[in-house]
Each structure stands twice: as C-alpha cells, then as structure tokens.
Amino acid sequence: MKDYAVQGLHCANCAKKMEAQLHQLQKGKTIRLNYSTSRIYLSDEVDMKAVKKILMSDNVQVLEDNLIVDEQDTIKSAAHSHNHVPDYTGSKNSVHNIKIVFILNLVFSLAEFIFGILFNSAAILSDAVHDLGDSLSVGLALVFQKISTKEANEQYSFGHRRFSLLGAMITSVILIGGSILIILNSVPLLFDPQPVNSRGMFWLSIVAIGINGYAAWLISKGTSKNEKVLNLHMLEDVLGWVGVLTVSIVLDFTNWFILDPILSLLISGYILSKALPTFLENTSIFLEAVPKGIDIRALEKNIKRIEHVHAVSHFHMWSIDGEENALAITVYVNTKDTGKQEQIKEEIRYLTKDANVTHSTIEIVVDEEYLIK
Template sequence: MEKYSLQGMHCANCAKKLEARLQQLQHGEKVQVSFSDKALFVPGDVDINAVKKIVSAEKMFLNTTFAPTNVEESHHHHDKKGHHHHMNSGEKASKNMQLVFVLNLLFSLAEFVFGFLFNSAAILSDAVHDLGDSLSIGLAWGFQKISNKEANGKYSFGHRRFSLLGALTTSIVLMTGSVLVVVHSVPLLFNPEPVNSQGMFWMAIIAIAINGFATWLMGKGSSANERVLSLHMLEDVLGWAGVLIVSVVLRYQEWYILDPLLSIGIALFILSRTIPNFLSSANVFLESVPEGVDIRQLDKKIRSIDYVHGVSHLHIWSIDGEENAFAVTVYVSTEDVSEFESIREQIRLMLTDNNVTHSTIEVVVDMENLIH
C-alpha cells in the first residue's frame, strides 16, 4: 500500500465520492481516501496513471513528484478511524461554543446583579461587555453549525465562510462594547465612588475559573471563529486578574480611582487585540490575496514553465481564512494535450504550500507562438 499526497479535497463528501470512483478500477477494491491526512492510499497493483486521471477529473491533484510513502495496511485502517474523528471536528467545535455561550450568558447576568451590589464600575462594565460577548458567541455558535454543512447548489464552495461571519460579528460586538465601556468609565475618573472590594475579589476568582475553562476549550479549535473567541476568553482572564489585584489593593487603600482606571485599561486592551482580528477577517471577506502569498512571484514562476507564453486572470483568495481558492488562464505554445496536463500539475505543485483546496487552471493555445 502506497500513500500519496492529495490536494484540492475540501470536504468529506468529496473524499467519499473520489474513493467510490477509484475502487471501481481494476484491483482498486482496497483504495482508500483519508480526508484527515489529505492523502490517498493505493495498492501497488493499481495503475497509478488511471488513478491520476480520475483524481484530475474530480478537480484534485495527486502529487506524484516525490516518491510515495509505503505504509502497512493495518496502519491505514487505523487512519480511517482518525478520518471519522476529523469529520466530527466541526460538530465538536459547535458543542464547545454552545457550552461557552451558556456559561458566558449566565455569568454576565450575575455580573449585573453583583456589579450593582458592589458598586463597581469595572464589574458593571465587564457585565455589559460579557453580555455582548454572549450574544456574539450565540451567533458564532449558530454560524459554526451552518459552516459544518457540505457544499450544495446554492453554496458551491460549502458553508465554511459562515464561521468567518461569526468571527466578524464577534469582533464588531467587542469593539462596540469596549467603546461604550470607555465612555461610561471616563466620568468616574473625576468622581470615583467607593466599591465593595471583598465582593470584587470573589467575583474575580469565579470569573477567572470560568473564562480560563472557556479559553482552554476554544483554544483546541482551528477555525477563525474559534480563534477569535479563544483570544477574547484569554483577554477576559487577564482582565479579571487585574480586577483581582485591584480588589486586594482596595482592601488596604481607598484608591477607588483604580476601579474606573482598570475598566478603561481592559477596554483599550481588548480594542488593541480585536481590531487586527477584525481587519484580518474583513480582508478574507473582501477576497484579498491571502497573507504570505506573493502573487507577483507566483505569476513569474508560472511564466517560467515550458511552453507557457502568457498568464491572465490570475486570482488567489481565501474561502474562510484557512482554505484558499485559485484560478488562472495560461497561454501555451503547444497543442500537445499531454503537455496541458503536465503544465496543470506543475502549477498545482507550486500551490502546495498555499493550502489551495479549489483550483481552476485553463490552458489556451497561443496560435501566434505555436511550436510545430
């Protein structure tokens, strides 16, 4: 059994469809496709050229430039279990978000009650902030569930961008909430009020425990949605650590101005971290060239391929901040159909490090430069 790298496989259904077609080949009953590893396992007696034709017909790319890896059949069956686990990662992310949503909603309501009882601007400000978080997490949870759906007639790229939409919504809510916190706290700098430091202390302990657990839970995910939520949960932990320190100080010194100062500091810190995430998510929605991709250099490399005389309509963009799509038209000086496929393979090989899961490469014969 030989293992090949497979590029352009973006959903579990794609893997199943490809596997079913390959198993119809002669001696192909044991051919297996691993969605989790983006890999193809082929028995040694299967015609690899026939495999490549089917893979290409499914708009995927089988990397045969490097020697394939020999694997034991028993190892591969183990991989199939891992494949099933990977397919459920989106559902797991959705369940984690649901738990974080419930925890944040209940705790934000408790903050309002105890913020008034303790007369703490920092706690009340964080209550407003956490309520906004709860609403945005609820939306993110909903978007994450939608993003797990496979492609259909309406969303041909799948629903993965809904996860990114959740990240954008969360960022907007966080920025709005932080601005409101600053507006509320600035007047208290000139007229600070006494606060219940002991109550602040115990609220901080509980908050650090809850947000610490939520940070750990979200940190296990990989989507843009989960990354934004994990970052914010961590910021909440740091903010409540500040509340804890201030509550200890206020037990011995009546420096009540520390309460609004801390509130403003937390809000500004959250703004400084949220704005870059918002801009990054917005760039994906605006279909900008993904970070780390030099499109001019890519154009130059494509033009260096034998028989290629021109390049047009070169586009590369991100679908959801993780997977990228690519399209190009190349003009060639040959009518040899086998060279067409060689050119496509060379271009797809160039895209290996760019996480491209969708590629459209149109080859057009340049009649003026045709070599006979």
C-alpha cells in the same frame, strides 16, 4: 499497496462519488478513497495518470511528493507529520467547545450584573456588559460554526465554511461596540469616583479567572478564524479579571476608588487594540484579498518558468475562510500536446499546495504565435 495523501476533499458524498468513478478503473485492483483521513489507497497495478485525471476533475490533488517507502515496502506519507493536508474533521469539536464557552459566558455575565450592583463596582458592571456581549457573540458564533460544517450544495458550491468567518466578524463588531460603550460609561466616573466593595471584588475575580481561564484553554484548541476570535475574548477576560483582582487588593488598603473606572478604561482600550486589527483582517478576507503571507507576483514568476508556459493572465487568489484558499488562472502555452498540458496543470497545483489551495481553476490556452513546430 500504495498510500497517498490527497488535498481538496470537502465532503463524504463527494468522496463516495469519486470513489465510484475510480472503481471503473479497478478491474480486480484495489482503489479506496478515505474522506476521514484524506488519503487514497491503490494497488501497484493501478494507472496513476487515470486516477489523477478523475480526481483533478473535482480539483482533488494527489500529493505524491510526500511518499515514503519503509522497510516493509509499505507506503507512508510525510503529511502525517507535517500536516500539509487540511483537517476538515475538527469542526464538530469546535461546535462542542463553543457551546460550552457560550453557557459559561451567559451564566457568569448574569452573575456579574448582580454582584456589580451589590459591590457598586463600575469595573464589574462594565465587564458584565462586555461578557453579555461576549455571550451573544459566542451564541452567534456557535450557530455559524455549526452551519460551517455543512457540506457543499447547489446554493453554496464552495461549502459553508465562510459562515465561520461571518461569525468572527460579528463577534469583532460586538467587541468593538461594547468597548466603546464601556469607555463612555467610565469617563464620568473619573471625575466622581464611587466607593466599591473591594472584598467582594476580590472573591468574584478569583472565580472569574478560573472560569475564563478554562474557557480560554478549551477554545484555544481550535484553528478557525471564528475560534481564534473567541479565544481572544477569553484571554481578554482573564487579563481583565487579573486587573480587577489587583485593584480589589489595593482598595482593601486604600480609598483610591478612581482605580475602578481607570481599570475599565484600560480593559476597553486593550480590547479595541486587539479587536480592530482582527476585524480588518477578516474584512480583507471577505473582500477576497490575496491571502496573507502569499506573494502572488513571485508565484506568477515561478509558474512562467514551467516548461511550455508562455504567459499567464487572470491570475486570482483569495481565501474562502482564512484557512482554505482558492486559485483561478489562465495559462498560455506553446504546445497542443494534451499530456503536456495536464502536466502543466499538475505542476501549478504543486507550486500552490503550500499556500493551502484547495480549489483551483486552471484554463489552458494554446498560443498559436508561439506554438512549437
């Protein structure tokens, strides 16, 4: 029995349909396609080329290079330890974690408004505005993250994963807008600082650090752009409340009430310094820029080195959601041999597998001028 990792499975229904096609090759042989583990199981007699042809029709790639045979003659894949195969099963946990963070943020932001007024603290009120904005953005992120787990359909042929990215962009915009609002409210207090209840600030900051620290730890387990932005929220809140804690201790011994608006400005400036680059990065993904860290020119040169490849054109790479990437390319070859053309496609997919390309469209054009005779 052989056990291979596969890349490009996006839904359980797709896996079932492909497995049904593969069963036509069975004839007493074992063929199983497991969506949850992204693996295919084949008996030794199965025609691998026929299997690949069926899988490639839906842009699913078999990662044969990860094959390792152990002493019991069973097959294992290095993808287990190196995790080259994308994990599409974590989204349900993401939705659950985001839901918990949303409830924590909403309840605590309402408490902040109450205690901010009672303690007469601009820093707390400013953070209450920030946390309420966080709550709204987390709620939106929750909705979009949940939508992103839906399978592909007639309207969204790539699936719904980009909705997670949309949630990240809206979250970034709310962060930026809230920070600007805090700055505008805090600047006048620099010239007219107001007394604050430092003891109340101290105890509230202790509670806040515990709540936001737990939320940051919980959301840090995620890998999507959506979760990374939300994790940034939580970490910023923890750091902000550490600042509030420090200021409350200082104000307990001094009358330096100007520290309160100064802290608000520092928190806002820090948030802007993090949220703006994140927003720009997500915008580039939405504008279908070449994925970060991929040298498309070097990749094109490597493709041209493949035997029988004469030239390439219409070479495009873009990211679907910041995690999965897509590829479209036209390749000019000097052979009419369909077997060699399939081999060329397979080599291109191999070259791009480390770039996490899960959707690929490779068009082969026979260049008559360079045809081997």
